[in-house]
Every structure is written in C-alpha cells, then in structure tokens.
Amino acid sequence: MRKALTRLPVLLLILALCPGCDQDTPQGFAGSGTLEAVEVVVSALINSQIVTMAFEEGEKVRTNDTLVTLDVEKLILERRKISAGIDELKASEESVAQAVVQASENLANTERHHRRIKVLFNQGSSTQQQFDDVSTRLRLAQSQLTSAKAQEKTLQAKVRQLEASLALIERQIADGTVTSPLDGIIVEKYVEAGEFVPAGGSICKIVDMNRLWIKIYMAEADLGRFSIGDSVRVEIDAYDNPLTGTISWISPEAEFTPKNVQTRQARAELVYAVKVTIDDAPKELKIGMPAEVYFIE
Numbered sequence: 114m115r116k117a118l119t120r121l122p123v124l125l126l127i128l129a130l131c132p133g134c135d136q137d138t139p140q141g142f143a144g145s146g147t148l149e150a151v152e153v154v155v156s157a158l159i160n161s162q163i164v165t166m167a168f169e170e171g172e173k174v175r176t177n178d179t180l181v182t183l184d185v186e187k188l189i190l191e192r193r194k195i196s197a198g199i200d201e202l203k204a205s206e207e208s209v210a211q212a213v214v215q216a217s218e219n220l221a222n223t224e225r226h227h228r229r230i231k232v233l234f235n236q237g238s239s240t241q242q243q244f245d246d247v248s249t250r251l252r253l254a255q256s257q258l259t260s261a262k263a264q265e266k267t268l269q270a271k272v273r274q275l276e277a278s279l280a281l282i283e284r285q286i287a288d289g290t291v292t293s294p295l296d297g298i299i300v301e302k303y304v305e306a307g308e309f310v311p312a313g314g315s316i317c318k319i320v321d322m323n324r325l326w327i328k329i330y331m332a333e334a335d336l337g338r339f340s341i342g343d344s345v346r347v348e349i350d351a352y353d354n355p356l357t358g359t360i361s362w363i364s365p366e367a368e369f370t371p372k373n374v375q376t377r378q379a380r381a382e383l384v385y386a387v388k389v390t391i392d393d394a395p396k397e398l399k400i401g402m403p404a405e406v407y408f409i410e
Contacts, residue, residue: 141407143338143345144329144387148402151321153295155180157310158288159188166306174293174319181304181316185289188282195279202272209265216258223247223254297321325394326361327404330384333367338408346407347391352398358406362388 161183168180230247233239297319304316327347339345339360347358364386389406391398 139405139407141346141410143335143406143408144331145403145405146327146329148325148327148349148391148398148400148404150325150400151295151297152300153297153319153321155291155294155316155319157181157183157291157314157316158312159183159185159285160310160312161185161289162309163304163306166302166304168299168302168317170299170302172299173297174299175296176293178293179290180293181291181306183289183291183310185286188286188289192279192282192286195275195282199272199275199279202268202275206265206268206272209261209268213258213261213265216254216261220251220254220258223251227251291316293319295319295321296323320400322396322398322400323394324390325398325400326388326390327358327406329387329389329406331387332382332384336363336385344409345389346409347389347404348407349398349402349404351402352395356394357392358389359392360387361390 163181164184165182166180167178167182168174174180227247227250230239230244234241234244299317300320301318302316303318304310304314310316341360341363343360345358345360347356349356367383367385369383
C-alpha cells in the first residue's frame with residue numbers, strides 16, 4: 114500500500130509532462146497553417162525596352178490596368194513595310210486575274226477553231242499542216258491558261274503569308290502594353306523604366322488579397338467530420354475576431370505529413386491536404402500569418 118502511494122505522484126508528473134495528451138489539443142481543432150493567396154508574376158511577352166512604368170510596390174491594380182509600355186517603334190515600321198508589300202501583291206493579283214480571263218477566252222476560241230479544222234480535216238477539206246497548226250495553238254493556249262492560274266495561286270499564297278506576318282506583328286505591338294491579369298496589390302517589382310526586358314522576363318508580382326486560404330493536413334479519421342462547402346472557424350493571432358472559412362478542396366490522395374511537423378512519428382503518418390478559403394477576408398490580413406482552423410460543432 115505504501116509503495117502504491119509512493120508511485121502515484123510520479124505517475125501524475127509523467128502525465129502532466131506528456132506532450133501527446135489530448136488536453137493539449139483545443140476543442141474542435143482541425144489543423145493549422147499559414148495564410149496563402151493567389152500570386153501572379155507578370156512577364157514581358159516581347160524583347161524590348163521599358164518606356165513607361167505605371168505602378169509602384171504596394172499599389173492596388175485592377176484587371177486590364179496598364180502596368181508598363183514597351184518600345185514598339187521598330188515593330189510599327191515593320192508593320193508599314195508588310196502592309197505595303199500586301200498592297201503591291203494585291204495590285205499584281207488584279208493584272209494576273211485579267212490574264213487568267215484572257216487566257217480562258219483564248220483557249221475557248223482556240224478549242225472551237227480546233228474542232229472546226231478537225232471536222233474539215235476528217236472530211237478531206239483541210240490539210241495536215243492546217244490541222245497541225247491549230248493543234249499547236251490549242252496546246253499553247255492550254256499552257257498559257259495553266260501558267261496564269263499557277264501565277265495567280267502563287268500571288269494568293271504570298272498575300273496570305275504576308276497577312277499572317279502582319280497579324281503576328283500586330284500581336285507583338287499589342288503585347289508592348291503589359292496589363293494586369295487580375296485585381297490585386299503589387300508586392301514586388303523587378304524592373305525599372307528604361308531597362309531592357311527579354312521575352313518572358315519578370316516585371317512584377319501581383320497578389321490577390323481578396324482570395325486568402327489556408328492549407329491544413331488532416332488524418333483520415335477526421336475526414337468524415339466535414340465535406341466540401343462546409344463552414345469552419347478560423348482564428349488568426351494577429352486578428353482579434355474569429356473568421357469564417359469554407360472547405361473548398363480536399364486532396365483525393367493521402368500523403369505523408371509535411372516535414373515541418375516537429376515529431377518524426379507525426380511525419381510518418383498519412384494525412385490528406387485540405388484547403389480552407391477565408392470568406393470576406395479583412396484587409397488587415399497578410400500572407401504568411403499563422404492561422405488555426407476549428408470545426409464548428
């Protein structure tokens with residue numbers, strides 16, 4: 114009896130120091146993570162020099178707002194050159210089209226004359242020389258029509274080729290004005306006015322602070338407690354009032370707990386990633402803030 118009483122304080126001390134006790138987990142706790150948002154890096158689509166820059170870090174932008182304009186003067190000159198080439202080819206097309214019409218009429222007349230001479234030749238009223246001459250003119254008329262049609266097709270192909278080049282130039286000129294792809298805040302800029310940027314070179318990073326979310330990891334046993342579309346409570350240390358979140362995505366595949374979990378045993382467990390979108394996120398929230406998610410009982 115005395116030994117049992119002696120061991121009791123030791124057992125109580127072990128239980129108090131045990132890091133895995135359920136008492137350490139708040140009621141309804143689902144998981145924790147950090148705030149994330151949609152981040153878009155805006156890049157240049159053409160090689161050029163920045164002429165104007167219409168933003169600074171920290172500024173708000175809306176979709177289709179102009180961010181930078183690039184130098185497209187050479188492209189504009191190239192567009193004029195191609196347009197002039199198209200006009201020249203189309204003028205040639207008109208004369209070639211007339212040549213096709215004339216060759217067609219000449220062939221029709223020659224065919225009629227050839228048929229008459231052939232009848233006369235078969236009747237003995239025409240000489241071999243006359244028949245040979247009209248046959249030669251017939252072959253020549255056919256060749257002329259074939260040549261005129263081929264030339265017409267060649268010019269049409271060249272016009273289509275130049276028109277495609279013109280469309281490409283027009284697109285490159287339009288790409289010289291870089292606009293915002295979303296509503297958000299400029300959080301980083303990578304270039305300054307006057308700098309040269311290559312195609313694909315980064316210009317700035319825009320974050321959509323209206324769409325914040327947290328990714329948490331949950332054990333399979335907890336997945337039955339909610340489904341996509343359910344509401345949860347989100348608590349953030351830097352914000353006094355609890356927020357409402359919505360389960361917007363659940364991973365279809367299990368994975369090992371991420372390495373940032375402290376214990377090796379926890380990292381070896383299979384969990385499911387769950388995305389919680391914050392409804393009506395306050396302006397005070399920032400990316401990277403730690404947050405906790407709780408079930409709404």
